[in-house]
Every structure is written in structure tokens, then in C-alpha cells.
Amino acid sequence: MKIPKRIEPLVQEGLVDEVLRQLMSGKEAMVFVVRCGEEIRCAKVYKEANKRAFRQSVDYTEGRKVKNSRQARAMEKGSKYGRKAQEEAWQSAEVSALYRLAAAGVRVPRPYNFLDGVLLMELVTDSDGNAAPRLNDLTLTPEQAREYHGMLMTQVVRMLCAGIVHGDLSEYNVLVSSEGPVIIDLPQAVDAAGNNHAFSMLERDVNNLTTYFGQFAPELLLTNYGGEIWSHYQSGNLHPEIALTGRFERNEKPADVASVMREVNDALKEETARQRYKLEMGK
Numbered sequence: 001m002k003i004p005k006r007i008e009p010l011v012q013e014g015l016v017d018e019v020l021r022q023l024m025s026g027k028e029a030m031v032f033v034v035r036c037g038e039e040i041r042c043a044k045v046y047k048e049a050n051k052r053a054f055r056q057s058v059d060y061t062e063g064r065k066v067k068n069s070r071q072a073r074a075m076e077k078g079s080k081y082g083r084k085a086q087e088e089a090w091q092s093a094e095v096s097a098l099y100r101l102a103a104a105g106v107r108v109p110r111p112y113n114f115l116d117g118v119l120l121m122e123l124v125t126d127s128d129g130n131a132a133p134r135l136n137d138l139t140l141t142p143e144q145a146r147e148y149h150g151m152l153m154t155q156v157v158r159m160l161c162a163g164i165v166h167g168d169l170s171e172y173n174v175l176v177s178s179e180g181p182v183i184i185d186l187p188q189a190v191d192a193a194g195n196n197h198a199f200s201m202l203e204r205d206v207n208n209l210t211t212y213f214g215q216f217a218p219e220l221l222l223t224n225y226g227g228e229i230w231s232h233y234q235s236g237n238l239h240p241e242i243a244l245t246g247r248f249e250r251n252e253k254p255a256d257v258a259s260v261m262r263e264v265n266d267a268l269k270e271e272t273a274r275q276r277y278k279l280e281m282g283k
Contacts, residue, residue, distance in 0.1 A: 001093055006045045007032065009116045016043065016120070029188060033123060033131070041112065044119040046091045046187075070132070091117055094187040097164055104162035105240065106155055107182045127178040135181065136171040145216035151180050152209055153225050158204070158240045159183075160169050160233055165198050169205035171212040192233070199230050222250040 001019045003011055010016040020034040025031075032043045048161060091114075098121065100110040110122040124132040140148065152174065159166060165189040167171070175182045192198045206226035214221035223246030231248060232238040 004030075004032065004045065006116070006118055007034070007043055008282075009054075010043065010113070010118055010120065015115065016114050019043075026185070028185070034120070036112075037118070040123055041120055043111055044121065045275075046117045046119070060177040061197065064161070072091070089183075090187055091119075093189060097186040097189040100162055101159060101164060102188075106158045106162065106178070107151075108186070109182065111254075113207055123176045124177045124182045124184075126176070126215060132175040132177045132182065134172060135174040135176055138176060140213070140216045144216040146220070147222055148176070148181050149213040153206070153229075153244055154240075155183055156206060156225075156241060157229055157238065157244070160192055160229060161238055161240050164191050165192050165202045166205050167201045170208040174209075190282065202226055202230060210232060220246075222246075266282045 001021055003019050007016060007019060016036055018033045020033045020035060020040070023031040030045045031045055032045065034041055071193065074175065082130050095111055095114045098108055100118075101108045102110055109124055109206075111119065112122070113120040126132045126240075135148070156169075159263045164186075166183065166186060169183065169191050173185040175181065175184055190198055190201060195201075203226035206229070210220050210223060225244060225246050225248075227248035228244055228246065229238065232242060
């Protein structure tokens, strides 16, 4: 196959020896199967912003760090340099997330290199060595649905323990390898601690998967893993090996605002008294 122009720099750097075929073209990137020495890997070529179907949103980029204040100001102004910096940040977010998650034991493709908007990473395969199918292309038995759902809830927990929420997780962002589900497509991944939308995104991720698997195992539709996982995270009890039940009830009881305000006022009065005492002692 003729080498795509975007992959030429990787060939020149000796990272890729041959492009074998195009694997897929998605809303944000094109993926090619490539040969790197004796290894068969894949190269994810990110599409330019004006050619992507998936648009960046402040909901996803909130809390992301940039290299310096000049870059941050340029991104806010939307200048040419700012747009370029924003695009680089969008692409490198997936690279950073993959390295971070792989180190945390999350089932994601192993990243190898990132050069000029092309991510070189592991090719996820099935038991025959072929490119693994997407989850949405499979018809599952109830037993398989329950097994894969449980495996993915474990991965969602491990991601959150590593401080990351996928943000766009569904049956379209999961490959099924010979060893089970593998999570892919993470450029929109968000920082759980730095993004105010992290819980709603995690809940949506979990609900997407539960709805899909619920087609094959309807009892899964009665679970609430999203709320349970986030509750453990907020309380500081979440860990990679936690045993989940799928049961969680929200506290719908309205907050006693009057009691809260009384406590606040009492605390203010105590602080005022302490400051007055310090002033008097200092005279």
C-alpha cells in the first residue's frame, strides 16, 4: 500500500517500515495497520479539526493543563497559534491517557510513539490474530454479556482510580480481543478531579454500556454501577479491586439549608471572637 503522507515522517524516523492496509476511518481519525520491524501495530492518524465529526467541547477540556500561560491565552483568544495548540492538546490527551492507564493496569492498547499527529500503538487482535472486532459488531449470549459488563465495570473503576473518566464510552469504543474487552478512543478523556462534569460523564459511560449489554441480559438494566462507583470515589474508598454490587440509592432528601446556615454563622462568630481575643492579647 502507498504510504499516506501523514505517516511518512514515521517511516523517515524508522518507526514504521511498511503500511499494510487501512483498518478504519472514524469521526476523529483514520487507523492503518503497519509493520514495525517484526511487529504488526496500528497507526492512528488524527483528522484535522475541520474534518472531524467529533467537536471539542469545554465540557471535555475543562481542567486540562497546558504547557504555559502564553499557550493558554492564545487558546482563549482563538488565534491561529491558539487553535494549533488546542489541536495538539486534544491529540496528546489520548497519548497521555493511554500511558497513564496502561501503567495502572487498565485494558487499553499499549502506546509506542506519537509523532506529528500520528499515534503508533498496539494492534488489538482476536484469537486468530486478526484485528479485534468492535463490541457493537457482536451478538452475545446472556453469560457473555454479564461477563463483559463486569469486566468493563472493573476497567471503569481502574480508570477512575487513575484519575481519568473516558467521557465517550460505549459499545463503539470497545474492542473484544482474545482476552476480553479493550477500551479505545480516549482523546476526550477528562480529569476526574479537575472537571466539574466528570460524574455526569462517568454515569453516561456506564449507562451506555449497561444499556447495550441489557439487550442480552435484561437484569443489568436494573443496576446502578455509575452511582455506586462515584459514591466510593467521593468517599475515598474506591480501589482497583473493590467488589461492586450494582446497587445504589440516591439521597433525594432535600438539604436542610437553615441548619447549614446556622452552622456557618456559628463558625463565623467563633472566628470573630478568636480574632478579637488575639487583638486584645497583643495590646
